[in-house]
Amino acid sequence: MRKLIPGADDAPALGLVQVAPRIRVLALRTPTLPPAAHTNVYLVGPSQGPVAVVDPGSPYPDQQAILDTILAELPISRVLLTHHHGDHVGGAAALAAHRGVPIAAHPATARRLDDIIEVTELIEDGDEIDGTIAVHTPGHAEGHLCFEIDDASIAGDMVAGVGTILIDPSEGDMALYLASLERMRARTPTTLLPAHGPPIRDGHAKLTEYLAHRRMREQRVLDALVAAGAGATTDVLLSVVYADTPRMLWPLAERSLLAHLAKLVHEDHARYDAAGGRWSR
Structure with missing residues (x-):
């Protein structure tokens, strides 16, 4: 969850946008927390595919149709989930079923989604998958993963390009969240690609700001x-x-x-x- 910040806005770029080598983003409308109104779906892989689809979060048919149109000519390897929140997984089952691909997530995310979405592949910290390195970053959610590719990290809800991050004690852990921010700051990637809002190019500075x-x-x-x-x-x-x-x-x-x-x-x-x-x- 993100905290509402007065004066912030959520105005994503229209269509598919290249944000880093081998990473493109599409912002789809989701039932997320204001000021955000969209969740970023990341396509990871060559321009002609195959691509992994990270966090297809929209449950809305019109938004799913937009994603389906973009993906129509692209082979898909799998769906990757950063964590279990509804605005990140709302379209995962529909896409996986439509394209006949697996859904992959951390075991803790799979447990959270039991009887909701079938996670068919489990990802552990340090696993290499679809050209990314999975990094377990619990705190916002127990099964939260970031996906690193060279100088970029698909950061899910660890940071936000619009608003900020709420740690809810019902399912989050502040100590783990701070430790995960420290871990991210110590790693190589400097560009953070959040689930909500634009890329954060000076990621280390943003992580330092969050910690402070x-x-x-x-x-x-x-x-x-x-x-x-x-x-x-x-x-x-x-x-x-x-x-x-x-x-x-x-x-x-x-x-x-x-x-x-x-x-x-x-x-x-x-x-x-x-x-x-x-x-x-």
């Missing part, structure tokens, strides 16, 4: 816990830690706050009194 922002927010949580003394409710912490965030976004901000708090509890930097509903140091 998360650490700033975590420090605000710690400072608020210290100031609270005997403890504070989630609502009180939210009003302090996200005082710089419009109130309309607080419901989403609360999910990020809880992810930070869960990380701090695990690290013994915070405690939660379930009976009183209060957080403290």
Whole structure:
């Protein structure tokens, strides 16, 4: 999930666009989180195919028809999924069935999609597939994968070209997410190809920005816990830690706050009194 950023817009290029050697992108309308309204589908491979199709996420027939038209003259090797969220997998089953190709994903993604979409090939960290290297980057989702090709990385929902990334504690893990950002920053690719928005050419700078922002927010949580003394409710912490965030976004901000708090509890930097509903140091 991505957090709404006032003033951001989602205006993808029309049609298929070359974004890196052997990688083209098509933005399709999906039921995703504003300000984004589209999810990028990446075609990986030679211009004449075969190509792997990464994250065909649209469930809408008119959008699937656009993709089918583009792929009509191209052989397809398989569908690759970065993770299990609906705006990334919404058209996967239809495309795989139509073209008779497998769907490949991390085992954790396959478990999440059990009884929804049949994942027929499993991808582990470091696997080479369709000319890419799969890199396991959990945190936003437990089975999240990036796909690296030379200087580019198809980054899924690790970063965003529009909006930013929400870590929901119901299925995400802030500590793992930060570790995955660090891992990505230490690797070779500098161009990040996100699922939402345009390419990020200085990927290392963007990853540094993301890490600094998360650490700033975590420090605000710690400072608020210290100031609270005997403890504070989630609502009180939210009003302090996200005082710089419009109130309309607080419901989403609360999910990020809880992810930070869960990380701090695990690290013994915070405690939660379930009976009183209060957080403290």
